[in-house]
Amino acid sequence: xxxxxxxxxxxxxxxxxxxxxxxxxxxxxxxxxxxxxxxxxxxxxxxxxxxxxxxxxxxxxxxxxxxxxxxxxxxxxxxxxxxxxxxxxxxxxxxxxxxxxxxxxxxxxxxxxxxxxxxxxxxxxxxxxxxxxxxxxxxxxxxxxxxxxxxxxxxxxxxxxxxxxxxxxxxxxxxxxxxxxxxxxxxxxxxxxxxxxxxxxxxxxxxxxxxxxxxxxxxxxxxxxxxxxxxxxxxxxxxxxxxxxxxxxxxxxxxxxxxxxxxxxxxxxxxxxxxxxxxxxxxxxxxxxxxxxxxxxxxxxxxxxxxxxxxxxxxxxxxxxxxxxxxxxxxxxxxxxxxxxxxxxxxxxxxxxxxxxxxxxxxxxxxxxxxxxxxxxxxxxxxxxxxxxxxxxxxxxxxxxxxxxxxxxxxxxxxxxxxxxxxx
Amino acid sequence: xxxxxxxxxxxxxxxxxxxxxxxxxxxxxxxxxxxxxxxxxxxxxxxxxxxxxxxxxxxxxxxxxxxxxxxxxxxxxxxxxxxxxxxxxxxxxxxxxxxxxxxxxxxxxxxxxxxxxxxxxxxxxxxxxxxxxxxxxxxxxxxxxxxxxxxxxxxxxxxxxxxxxxxxxxxxxxxxxxxxxxxxxxxxxxxxxxxxxxxxxxxxxxxxxxxxxxxxxxxxxxxxxxxxxxxxxxxxxxxxxxxxxxxxxxxxxxxxxxxxxxxxxxxxxxxxxxxxxxxxxxxxxxxxxxxxxxxxxxxxxxxxxxxxxxxxxxxxxxxxxxxxxxxxxxxxxxxxxxxxxxxxxxxxxxxxxxxxxxxxxxxxxxxxxxxxxxxxxxxxxxxxxxxxxxxxxxxxxxxxxxxxxxxxxxxxxxxxxxxxxxxxxxxxxxxxxxxxxxxxxxxxxxxxxxxxxxxxxxxxxxxxxxxxxxxxxxxxxxxxxxxxxxxxxxxxxxxxxxxxxxxxxxxxxxxxxxxxxxxxxxx
Ligand code: SF4
Ligand code: SF4
Numbered sequence: 001x002x003x004x005x006x007x008x009x010x011x012x013x014x015x016x017x018x019x020x021x022x023x024x025x026x027x028x029x030x031x032x033x034x035x036x037x038x039x040x041x042x043x044x045x046x047x048x049x050x051x052x053x054x055x056x057x058x059x060x061x062x063x064x065x066x067x068x069x070x071x072x073x074x075x076x077x078x079x080x081x082x083x084x085x086x087x088x089x090x091x092x093x094x095x096x097x098x099x100x101x102x103x104x105x106x107x108x109x110x111x112x113x114x115x116x117x118x119x120x121x122x123x124x125x126x127x128x129x130x131x132x133x134x135x136x137x138x139x140x141x142x143x144x145x146x147x148x149x150x151x152x153x154x155x156x157x158x159x160x161x162x163x164x165x166x167x168x169x170x171x172x173x174x175x176x177x178x179x180x181x182x183x184x185x186x187x188x189x190x191x192x193x194x195x196x197x198x199x200x201x202x203x204x205x206x207x208x209x210x211x212x213x214x215x216x217x218x219x220x221x222x223x224x225x226x227x228x229x230x231x232x233x234x235x236x237x238x239x240x241x242x243x244x245x246x247x248x249x250x251x252x253x254x255x256x257x258x259x260x261x262x263x264x265x266x267x268x269x270x271x272x273x274x275x276x277x278x279x280x281x282x283x284x285x286x287x288x289x290x291x292x293x294x295x296x297x298x299x300x301x302x303x304x305x306x307x308x309x310x311x312x313x314x315x316x317x318x319x320x321x322x323x324x325x326x327x328x329x330x331x332x333x334x335x336x337x338x339x340x341x342x343x344x345x346x347x348x349x350x351x352x353x354x355x356x357x358x359x360x361x362x363x364x365x366x367x368x369x370x371x372x373x374x375x376x377x378x379x380x381x382x383x384x385x386x387x388x389x390x391x392x393x394x395x396x397x398x399x400x401x402x403x404x405x406x407x408x409x410x411x412x413x414x415x416x417x418x419x420x421x422x423x424x
Numbered sequence: 425x426x427x428x429x430x431x432x433x434x435x436x437x438x439x440x441x442x443x444x445x446x447x448x449x450x451x452x453x454x455x456x457x458x459x460x461x462x463x464x465x466x467x468x469x470x471x472x473x474x475x476x477x478x479x480x481x482x483x484x485x486x487x488x489x490x491x492x493x494x495x496x497x498x499x500x501x502x503x504x505x506x507x508x509x510x511x512x513x514x515x516x517x518x519x520x521x522x523x524x525x526x527x528x529x530x531x532x533x534x535x536x537x538x539x540x541x542x543x544x545x546x547x548x549x550x551x552x553x554x555x556x557x558x559x560x561x562x563x564x565x566x567x568x569x570x571x572x573x574x575x576x577x578x579x580x581x582x583x584x585x586x587x588x589x590x591x592x593x594x595x596x597x598x599x600x601x602x603x604x605x606x607x608x609x610x611x612x613x614x615x616x617x618x619x620x621x622x623x624x625x626x627x628x629x630x631x632x633x634x635x636x637x638x639x640x641x642x643x644x645x646x647x648x649x650x651x652x653x654x655x656x657x658x659x660x661x662x663x664x665x666x667x668x669x670x671x672x673x674x675x676x677x678x679x680x681x682x683x684x685x686x687x688x689x690x691x692x693x694x695x696x697x698x699x700x701x702x703x704x705x706x707x708x709x710x711x712x713x714x715x716x717x718x719x720x721x722x723x724x725x726x727x728x729x730x731x732x733x734x735x736x737x738x739x740x741x742x743x744x745x746x747x748x749x750x751x752x753x754x755x756x757x758x759x760x761x762x763x764x765x766x767x768x769x770x771x772x773x774x775x776x777x778x779x780x781x782x783x784x785x786x787x788x789x790x791x792x793x794x795x796x797x798x799x800x801x802x803x804x805x806x807x808x809x810x811x812x813x814x815x816x817x818x819x820x821x822x823x824x825x826x827x828x829x830x831x832x833x834x835x836x837x838x839x840x841x842x843x844x845x846x847x848x849x850x851x852x853x854x855x856x857x858x859x860x861x862x863x864x865x866x867x868x869x870x871x872x873x874x875x876x877x878x879x880x881x882x883x884x885x886x887x888x889x890x891x892x893x894x895x896x897x898x899x900x901x902x903x904x905x906x907x908x909x910x911x912x913x914x915x916x917x918x919x920x921x922x923x924x925x926x927x928x929x930x931x932x933x934x935x936x937x938x939x940x941x942x943x944x945x946x947x
Contacts, residue, residue: 020483021461021480021481021482021483021500022458022461022481022483023458023461023464024458024459024461025459025461025462026457026458026459026460026462027459028459029459029462044427046425048435048519048520048548048549049428049431049433049434049435049519049548049552050434050435050437050438050460050518050519050520050548052428052430052431053431053434053435053438053462053463054459054460054462056430056431057462057463057465057466058462067429069429070427070428070429071427071428071429072425072426072427072428073425073426073427073428074425074549075425075426075549075550076547076549076550078425078549079523079549085425088425089425091425092425092426092427095427096427112457112459112519112520113519113520113523115486116489116520116523116524117523144457144459144486145457145458145459145460145520146457146484146485146486146489146520147485147486149458354503354507371465372464372465372468372469373461373462373464373465373468373476374464374468374476375468375469376468376469376472376473376474377468377473377474377475377476379474380474380475
């Protein structure tokens, strides 16, 4: 297959960089999906009551009886002396591991308060690893809001795992990024049909399945926000397969094609494997594209999925992006998507939410993609919105989800058309 | 350091946000990192607010630390003032900013903004949300109330309603109506619905009605001291409390306590024979202190339940809560650790829980029906319809919402009669609730049901009743017999039987023990 590139893509588009009030989650939020993915891991945030409250709000409030995450809330006496804070942390961890013998990996997750008081969680993790080895391995990463935005928490977590992955000389494909199980299974199945393997996955379901990495490892990313993980894998000698991200029929095909080329899969075999699911995906997307075609689109920064999604919505659904905001623009990772995204939209990085709201009001888009804090206020002003957090909590990657992905955007528009009662 | 999985209260600055978001013409500049903006969604999603909370966050990052976080604060405050032109501004720090000690109050003062600026000192590492709301309201009143003469007619202020409060919107309306029946007008209801200019004229009222001690008592005390306004101590939740409240108000206002009760239905709904089945149902009550204590009184004296557990998560009210629990022969459970609450509920094996959204989830896990009586609550506890908790209409609403999770009265009798029937057995659930009835296999041995299946499809670990060493053991036969007892009384039967056995040193519970115990406890 050949991708027909637009006359001019967005790779060279100047980026509007903004600095001001942000309306985004911090990296701790990633724990909400990471703890479902890694089934023998516990995420222990060392933070404040605010951090605990954030996790509760982001998790949609206590979905699970006893979740595999929690917050060790710093109290006044912990702030007074770091020695005591470390003793307290050791005690809480010991207590936790005793109560949860199923836990094999423990992540100490740094927060703004733990970083500001300079509580060294890396040393704490080493100390605790020594105490609780071999049953439990303790690692640390930061999810703090002063360092990370939303999905960057997953990046920080995976990057923290990379140095301790076992070494291998084997030529293997490593797929990097947390996917819902159903999607992961579909992906593994497609790769198997293409004859590509062995396939390893980071993060693995359980610590026993932890992948190895080495100079013959090639890796593909399924999420665009994994910049640090990318760098850490390159440091271990692995090589990245650049590709558009597997959203929509086109994105999935391009992603698979890049991997297939790496593994020398023939054109014919590739066609044989992908023709049927491609047709299904196109058909499923077409049903929604009717609603989406020619509608204008505005992204507030949120998950870093914005560029690949804008590419999907513009090319496969016929939408017209006006502004694509993203918290960070990793040109190295989303470059192939930028090449495909037809020129036109403003690209913005970072945020000053008041200024961006002014631009949004002036642009008056048909559909605004934004966080939960902004959605209802914008709806009340007559705009139609799609809340961005659903994009990371819903299976949206690869062929069989292409229609669902388009549906996430068409539903608010169809709903607006149905409701005659007015709002606000 | 304390490990926390779920919390009843957020940090104190969220309390300040509840005050600011309920008000008009006020803006809050919060020195905080980007992630703290999550708090906006509590208001826009859970409460379905159609506007953003009036809060500007400085969104400082790691690279700002030690360099210009103070300048960032000043710039944010200046821009927020220019953009929103508030009548007054709150300034403060979240937990992280508290550590970097930039002194938002001092910085804002140096800006010399053309509106009152009220600095908030909310200790994030020792206090929580309710304290934050109470203290913020208190500081607002302190800074803004102006000396003014009393109104000519009798008026009162309503204190304590905030954004994100459990039924605060409708309670304010209901109490306003109730006072109107007594010929008393509301001067200002605050903080929710008020502007800084409204706060300024609170001194005009003749007295104060404290709706929510958790979030309004600091202001009530300040107003008493500085404006000479007395305040009500009774919270009008429930029939008895509402009547007592009316007497208290009549005394404060010098008016007649005769109020038309024609809209009040709870007493008759409770007295009518269908409600007989409610007698002695064992309820466990947990929430904030004010709502829990009110619920206990209603449960015991207006519905005829037996209160088997009572407690609250806000330690500030431990004293009155302990006293209240004592009146029911109980030791109050005072904790903000929901695992402890879950354990206490499992041990008490109640037939119903009155609690917060946390207890609703505990109830789901344990298979015990639950009605919500207190914050924290979730989106479905902000109903579209009018549904106060206070006053006479509040009592009606409470009757309905507590009874709804239970199996209906007549249905309960039928279940007892037909409990071996394959499609009308007890685990089929109440007929007025959704969810697929779980039909027993027609030929299955009737009593061979595994551990009480929770009514939801959620995959949860079965919760076993704790069996400590030295406790009696059930024979298979006796256990089968126990299974035949409808689920809503099974917990009680099990406990009573075990108690009976222990008291007599019986270590093996047979079918006979079960029926001996039944006869013993018959009433
Ligand atoms: S069940 Fe209720 S409290 Fe729990 S998450 Fe859903 S809406 Fe929130
Ligand atoms: S932004 Fe910082 S303080 Fe706030 S919740 Fe996130 S890690 Fe905690």
